[in-house]
Every structure is written in structure tokens, then in C-alpha cells.
């Protein structure tokens with residue numbers, strides 16, 4: 001069985017307060033985008049292990065057993081004693097980019113195992129299990145535009161469609177640590193909630209919709225801020241860093257012509273139409 005876990009971008013990200021446990025409360029909107037990994041499971045007949053992970057495409061740091069698709073398998077195996085599986089993961093979504101690729105893989109693995117082995121888990125239960133694997137992981141179960149608060153794990157649906165807009169996404173060869181990015185933020189409540197801001201026309205977002213991480217990340221990595229400026233120079237209706245970086249996206253009108261721009265030899269670049 002084959003599935004295609006997709007990435008997300010953050011539309012706005014307000015870091016509102018630091019909690020006693022060291023984490024931060026925030027508000028953001030997760031929006032699915034058509035940048036995809038490929039994930040396949042087949043019956044595993046060789047050896048006496050319960051899983052075997054084969055990886056291709058972009059490299060992922062860390063051991064196989066720390067891969068989130070393996071963690072997802074282990075979670076359900078612990079509850080349902082699943083048959084052994086052979087897992088193939090083709091990595092196309094850049095990691096450490098604020099695109100949620102690892103979380104998407106984990107959530108899609110849960111959905112695929114549920115279907116393949118007829119576990120009968122409801123969407124709510126799948127979300128509950130996904131949340132154990134990462135704060136934003138549960139978003140990828142429904143995979144629809146979502147307003148998130150709490151530590152990024154309390155969800156409500158948001159009525160919004162960017163279908164038809166062109167997305168230009170650039171992930172430079174720069175690593176931003178999410179933990180460090182948080183540590184440099186002074187949390188504050190925005191004048192108006194993101195829930196209201198997102199209902200304004202997209203043309204007004206430039207003025208009102210903010211990703212708080214930009215304030216700490218851009219001074220440290222000016223090349224990331226420069227990509228956002230380039231997006232606006234090229235006519236973006238709205239541009240922002242996604243999550244804690246380092247990727248930056250621009251939303252462009254359906255008929256805009258997006259030129260070739262050199263963002264560096266190792267940069268990941270995607271251009272395409274939004275489909276939801």
C-alpha cells in the first residue's frame with residue numbers, strides 16, 4: 001500500500017506566552033501544501049524483525065528507530081500486535097524546514113496501518129495517537145486548514161481556501177533550531193487574533209499577519225529574510241517564513257509568472273498551484 005504524506009505551511013504564528021513547563025503557547029494556522037514524500041508498506045517475509053525501513057531521496061539525520069514512521073508503527077504495534085512490515089520512505093520534503101515533513105510521515109503511517117490492517121480506528125482516535133508523536137502531527141490526520149493553539153496541538157477548523165494561488169517555496173541550505181528560535185522570543189499577545197486576521201482578504205495579510213519567529217531568525221540568518229524580500233519583489237501577494245524556518249513561501253496570483261531566481265546551489269525550490 002502506497003501513500004503520499006504532504007507538507008504544511010504556517011499562515012501566521014503568534015507566540016503568546018511561556019508556560020511553566022518551558023513550552024510556549026502559540027496560535028497559528030496549518031495549511032496543507034502539495035509537496036510530498038512517498039511512503040509504502042508491504043508484508044515483511046524475511047528475517048525475524050517486525051519492521052525494516054528503507055530510505056531514499058533526501059537524507060534524514062538520526063537512526064532508523066528514531067524515524068517517526070517507525071515510531072508510528074511501534075505505537076500501533078504495541079496496541080494491536082501488527083504483522084511485520086517492510087517500509088519504503090522516499091524523502092522529498094526538506095527536514096528541519098518548518099514544513100512538518102516528519103510529522104506528516106508519522107500521521108500518514110498511522111492512517112495507512114489503520115486501513116491496511118482494518119484496525120477500525122476513528123479519525124479522533126488517530127488524532128489522539130498522532131498527538132503522542134509530535135505537537136503538529138495530529139493536524140495531518142484530517143489534513144485540512146486548521147487553526148491551532150495551545151502548544152500547537154489544540155485544533156479548530158478554519159474556513160479558508162487558497163485554491164488556485166501559486167505557491168513559491170524556498171528552503172535555503174540553513175538549519176534553524178526550533179528550540180533556539182523559541183528561546184529568543186519575547187512572547188506577547190497580538191492586537192488581533194489570527195482567527196480574525198485570516199478572514200481579511202489575502203492582500204491585507206502582508207500588513208497584519210506575522211510569524212513571530214522572523215524577528216529572531218532573520219537577524220541571525222539574513223539570507224532567510226532576503227528570500228522573503230525577493231518574494232515581495234517578484235510580486236507575492238503574501239510572503240512569510242514557515243514555522244521556525246528555514247523555509248520561506250510566497251503566495252502569488254494564479255496568472256503571475258514566476259521567474260528563475262538563484263537561491264543557492266543547495267536550496268530546495270518548489271513552484272506549483274495550491275490544490276485546496
Ligand SMILES: C[C@@](CO)(OP(=O)(O)O)[C@H](O)COP(=O)(O)OP(=O)(O)OC[C@H]1O[C@@H](n2ccc(N)nc2=O)[C@H](O)[C@@H]1O
Nearest residue numbers: 022023024098099134135136151152178179182243244245
Ligand atoms: C513551532 C512550530 C510551528 O509549526 O514550528 P515548526 O516545527 O513547524 O518549525 C511547531 O509547533 C513546533 O513543533 P515541533 O517541531 O514538533 O517542536 P518540538 O520538537 O515538539 O519542540 C522543539 C523544542 O521547541 C520548544 N517548543 C516547542 C513547541 C512549543 N509550543 N513551545 C516550545 O517552547 C521546546 O523547547 C522544544 O524542546
Ligand SMILES: Nc1ncnc2c1ncn2[C@@H]1O[C@H](COP(=O)(O)OP(=O)(O)O)[C@@H](O)[C@H]1O
Nearest residue numbers: 061067068095096097098099100101102103105
Ligand atoms: N520521517 C521523517 N522525516 C523527516 N524528519 C524526521 C523523520 N523522522 C524523524 N525525523 C527527525 O525530525 C526532525 C524534524 O523534521 P521535520 O518534521 O521534517 O521538520 P520540521 O519540524 O522543521 O518541520 C528531523 O531533523 C529528523 O531528525
